[in-house]
Amino acid sequence: MTDGRAGSIHNGETLLFLTDEQLRQGIEAMFFAYRGFTADPDRILADMAYGRAHHRAVHFINRAPGTTVNNLLSILGVTKQSLNRVLRTLIEDGLVESRVGESDKRERHLFLTEDGKALEQKLSDAQRARIRMAFRDAGPEAVAGFRTVLEAMMDREMHHTYQRLKDSGS
Amino acid sequence: MTDGRAGSIHNGETLLFLTDEQLRQGIEAMFFAYRGFTADPDRILADMAYGRAHHRAVHFINRAPGTTVNNLLSILGVTKQSLNRVLRTLIEDGLVESRVGESDKRERHLFLTEDGKALEQKLSDAQRARIRMAFRDAGPEAVAGFRTVLEAMMDREMHHTYQRLKDSGS
DNA sequence: CTTGGAATGTCAACAACACTGACATATGCT
DNA sequence: AGCATATGTCAGTGTTGTTGACATTCCAAG
Numbered sequence: 001m002t003d004g005r006a007g008s009i010h011n012g013e014t015l016l017f018l019t020d021e022q023l024r025q026g027i028e029a030m031f032f033a034y035r036g037f038t039a040d041p042d043r044i045l046a047d048m049a050y051g052r053a054h055h056r057a058v059h060f061i062n063r064a065p066g067t068t069v070n071n072l073l074s075i076l077g078v079t080k081q082s083l084n085r086v087l088r089t090l091i092e093d094g095l096v097e098s099r100v101g102e103s104d105k106r107e108r109h110l111f112l113t114e115d116g117k118a119l120e121q122k123l124s125d126a127q128r129a130r131i132r133m134a135f136r137d138a139g140p141e142a143v144a145g146f147r148t149v150l151e152a153m154m155d156r157e158m159h160h161t162y163q164r165l166k167d168s169g170s
Numbered sequence: 171m172t173d174g175r176a177g178s179i180h181n182g183e184t185l186l187f188l189t190d191e192q193l194r195q196g197i198e199a200m201f202f203a204y205r206g207f208t209a210d211p212d213r214i215l216a217d218m219a220y221g222r223a224h225h226r227a228v229h230f231i232n233r234a235p236g237t238t239v240n241n242l243l244s245i246l247g248v249t250k251q252s253l254n255r256v257l258r259t260l261i262e263d264g265l266v267e268s269r270v271g272e273s274d275k276r277e278r279h280l281f282l283t284e285d286g287k288a289l290e291q292k293l294s295d296a297q298r299a300r301i302r303m304a305f306r307d308a309g310p311e312a313v314a315g316f317r318t319v320l321e322a323m324m325d326r327e328m329h330h331t332y333q334r335l336k337d338s339g340s
Numbered sequence: 341c342t343t344g345g346a347a348t349g350t351c352a353a354c355a356a357c358a359c360t361g362a363c364a365t366a367t368g369c370t
Numbered sequence: 371a372g373c374a375t376a377t378g379t380c381a382g383t384g385t386t387g388t389t390g391a392c393a394t395t396c397c398a399a400g
Contacts, residue, residue, distance in 0.1 A: 018305060023298045024233070025336055026305065026317065027207075031226070032328040033320035034204050035247060037197075051356055056201070063194070069377060077205060082358055084378060106367045106376045128193045134322035135188060135196065138315065145308065145315020147196065150203035152304035158202040165198060169191055221385050239348065252387055254349065276347045276396050 040126035053078075053086045055123050058112065061096060062120045063165060066109045068101070075161055095119055210296035223248075223256045225293050228282065231266060232290045233335060236279045238271070245331055265289055 041055050060075050061067060067075075073083055087110070090096040095116035101107035112120060135143050151159060211225050230245050231237060239257070243250055257280070260266040265286035271277035282290060305313050321329060 023301050026301050029320040032332045033323040036324045131193050131196050137322045138318045142315030142318040145312030146319035148308040148312040149316035150199040152307045153203040154206045162202045
């Protein structure tokens with residue numbers, strides 16, 4: 001586990017990428033890239049009374065309009081108290097609408113208002129611009145590999161959630 | 171920018187990956203994968219009085235022993251007050267040693283003690299195990315693409331820092 | 341040798357975002 | 371009627387980040 005050259009002993013070509021050094025580079029790449037990933041929306045949000053949590057909520061409500069609070073909770077992986085704090089401000093500010101469920105009146109279905117959609121667009125455009133650039137520079141094959149590795153990195157449950165969203169989108 | 175099918179009009183093969191839907195999938199993949207990325211160390215740290223910030227500090231001190239506080243500051247991208255709070259507890263608990271610089275006595279050079287190295291190992295082993303699994307499942311080509319995209323996603327400065335660390339490691 | 345600036349450390353206050361635990365309300369199901 | 375579910379809320383706490391202000395130490399230029 002900590003010998004520093006796992007795998008490379010047997011085959012210098014196919015297993016070289018599993019050395020501890022390669023793994024560490026992957027770890028650091030994730031760390032630095034995630035900073036870039038959130039940098040642009042963070043800059044926009046810093047000028048408002050909102051933070052990264054609001055961005056996430058708005059993103060997934062836009063992604064799955066009418067989603068319930070419970071569903072959003074499982075996607076975001078936070079407690080209801082934490083999500084509620086964010087949702088409350090978004091509803092108060094008129095960015096999110098909460099409608100009582102028709103079949104099950106205990107549920108609240110969440111939708112973005114026009115203002116909410118505008119904010120989502122603003123944040124997503126900034127984030128997408130960077131990803132688009134990165135994807136374009138890296139090329140289609142690199143992007144495919146990127147996604148393959150990320151999917152393999154997720155917890156089982158998150159992977160299911162991700163796939164469900166993916167299938168519903170296109 | 172928001173027409174939902176950037177590029178795909180002209181060429182269904184090579185530019186398909188730049189649609190807004192593809193970009194959104196990439197964004198969500200990053201979000202879910204990063205949760206998996208930090209999940210294992212977080213579980214270990216939850217039982218101690220430490221958090222993710224301590225993990226990051228310990229990681230980069232281990233990576234570049236003798237690094238100065240200022241250097242660590244630029245790597246981590248936080249304020250000195252924030253880093254200092256973390257470093258103080260690590261030093262108090264005997265995990266990190268701070269040595270006054272020989273040539274420039276204003277500088278403090280940071281080293282892990284034996285206990286500090288033990289913690290770093292414990293945390294990194296947990297994180298590396300997941301990355302190793304993901305890399306192995308995805309294969310060398312996917313890993314190469316993964317790294318290419320992540321590097322393209324970094325800010326310019328972070329990319330320099332990342333490269334410097336990468337070159338010093340192997 | 342004095343002075344300016346750089347590197348570091350520290351104090352205080354604050355904000356964002358997460359957590360736990362407890363409790364209330366409305367609703368659905370058996 | 372009674373239990374479970376979905377949601378909301380209040381109170382308290384912890385980690386991590388921020389600003390702003392200030393002290394100390396020390397190098398280096400004048």
